[in-house]
Amino acid sequence: MGKVGQLLAHPTELVAVVQLLWFRLPMHPQNLKDSAPTLQRSYELLNLTSRSFAAVIRELHPELRDAVMVFYLVLRALDTVEDDMTIDAKVKVPLLRLFDSKLDTKDWTFHELKEKDRAVLEEFDVILAEYHKLKPEYQDIIKDITRKMGNGMADYILDDNFNLNGVATVKDYDLYCHYVAGLVGEGLTKLIVLAKFGDDTLSEDGFERSELMGLFLQKTNIIRDYREDLEDGRLFWPKEIWSLYADRLTDLKEPANRDAGLACINHLVLNALGHVKHVLEYLLLVKDPLTFNFTAIPQVMAVATLALVYNNPDVFERNVKLRKGTTCKLILNLRTLPGVVKIFRQYIREINHKLSVNDPNYLKIGIKCGEIEQFCETMYPLAPPPADRAPRDPTAMEQIVASRAQVDKAMQRVLEEEQSNVRMMLLGAAMVVVGTLFYLVTSY
Numbered sequence: 001m002g003k004v005g006q007l008l009a010h011p012t013e014l015v016a017v018v019q020l021l022w023f024r025l026p027m028h029p030q031n032l033k034d035s036a037p038t039l040q041r042s043y044e045l046l047n048l049t050s051r052s053f054a055a056v057i058r059e060l061h062p063e064l065r066d067a068v069m070v071f072y073l074v075l076r077a078l079d080t081v082e083d084d085m086t087i088d089a090k091v092k093v094p095l096l097r098l099f100d101s102k103l104d105t106k107d108w109t110f111h112e113l114k115e116k117d118r119a120v121l122e123e124f125d126v127i128l129a130e131y132h133k134l135k136p137e138y139q140d141i142i143k144d145i146t147r148k149m150g151n152g153m154a155d156y157i158l159d160d161n162f163n164l165n166g167v168a169t170v171k172d173y174d175l176y177c178h179y180v181a182g183l184v185g186e187g188l189t190k191l192i193v194l195a196k197f198g199d200d201t202l203s204e205d206g207f208e209r210s211e212l213m214g215l216f217l218q219k220t221n222i223i224r225d226y227r228e229d230l231e232d233g234r235l236f237w238p239k240e241i242w243s244l245y246a247d248r249l250t251d252l253k254e255p256a257n258r259d260a261g262l263a264c265i266n267h268l269v270l271n272a273l274g275h276v277k278h279v280l281e282y283l284l285l286v287k288d289p290l291t292f293n294f295t296a297i298p299q300v301m302a303v304a305t306l307a308l309v310y311n312n313p314d315v316f317e318r319n320v321k322l323r324k325g326t327t328c329k330l331i332l333n334l335r336t337l338p339g340v341v342k343i344f345r346q347y348i349r350e351i352n353h354k355l356s357v358n359d360p361n362y363l364k365i366g367i368k369c370g371e372i373e374q375f376c377e378t379m380y381p382l383a384p385p386p387a388d389r390a391p392r393d394p395t396a397m398e399q400i401v402a403s404r405a406q407v408d409k410a411m412q413r414v415l416e417e418e419q420s421n422v423r424m425m426l427l428g429a430a431m432v433v434v435g436t437l438f439y440l441v442t443s444y
């Protein structure tokens with residue numbers, strides 16, 4: 001079924017697409033018309049590299065918007081260098097290690113890549129112009145993460161064992177995800193806390209929760225992208241897990257090994273689900289509503305993707321992706337913490353329902369889903385407390401949840417206003433159609 005057909009088959013998703021495209025009420029509309037050409041071009045580059053996520057960044061509070069945009073583009077440039085298989089390791093490794101020093105220049109560019117996002121390197125001077133306009137504290141954070149990530153990536157390129165055999169243990173898997181995604185979490189958290197958009201405690205745990213936010217996203221990508229990565233000759237599923245199910249990672253895609261393949265996917269999903277509690281704890285501490293949106297959207301997409309790939313043989317056949325309409329519906333409904341917790345609950349239940357007794361991890365996955373449900377229940381109880389329960393002081397969690405209620409209520413009102421505008425528009429459109437038909441029928 002084509003994309004339009006899919007939308008017509010899911011009317012609530014169609015309404016969500018209409019609402020998101022034409023009825024979103026931006027809190028801080030961005031007007032780039034009178035801005036510097038380098039700022040305009042930077043946002044164009046952002047659009048070229050990631051359309052949907054670019055829209056989320058553009059909606060951030062102006063205090064953080066440009067810093068996150070520059071951070072994203074610098075990381076994208078680093079990632080593009082790492083991904084490009086056409087340049088020699090002798091050029092690539094020093095480039096990655098010294099990439100942070102390019103941020104001290106005003107006009108560095110690089111033209112030797114063949115990757116699809118090479119424009120960010122060919123026009124790196126544009127990004128540099130905007131980087132130097134950021135507050136020095138924001139620049140320092142971006143530079144520090146670029147240095148750590150570039151060195152981490154270079155270590156992997158030099159690691160022959162990694163190149164030949166991929167990721168060996170679950171510890172190595174976590175370390176690889178640390179370099180490419182955990183560090184992004186650390187950088188973003190530093191930016192968010194500095195801008196006073198998140199609770200100070202977000203950066204007082206040695207960046208553990210920030211790290212796990214990144215790991216949850218990256219592990220979901222790695223499970224989903226099995227087919228694509230295999231075709232590119234890259235192995236990110238950890239051997240410690242897949243070797244329980246096959247002698248070679250490529251064997252898992254054979255139809256004859258379907259049960260083993262599915263059990264392996266489910267094992268990896270179980271591993272990723274281990275981070276959900278920390279993700280929800282993190283989101284609880286993001287105070288600014290737009291920053292909340294920005295941090296919550298990728299996480300909600302990730303849990304929806306995990307439910308999609310769970311026990312799904314299509315992972316071995318083709319690229320599995322969420323429908324566009326589903327993405328729009330999720331983005332609309334996650335503007336409040338209770339909305340996010342509800343969506344997490346819904347997908348965890350979906351995984352639990354798909355659970356098969358034949359799965360070797362049947363018990364462990366069931367227990368993990370139960371734990372997450374229980375955690376959601378402590379945040380937003382579905383059932384009221386029993387009438388005979390003795391009065392007690394609120395727990396720390398209940399206090400934080402209560403302190404956010406005002407912000408969440410305000411966001412809920414914006415959401416409802418948009419929905420009522422969409423309904424009015426659809427009603428108007430329906431009346432025009434009916435009126436036209438009536439006119440046509442009666443005039444012939």
Ligand code: IN0
Nearest residue numbers: 050051052053072180181184185213214217218294295298
């Ligand atoms: C991201 C993350 C991201 C956003 C918000 C908070 C985060 C906290 C910790 C770590 C990462 C966080 O989000 C993007 C989302 C994205 O780019 N989505 C793609 C869709 C897709 O399937 O790839 C899109 O085109 O919309 C993300 O995936 N990464 C990322 C990179 C830079 C920054 Cl500043 C933020 C990449 C990664 C590897 C997961 C960290």
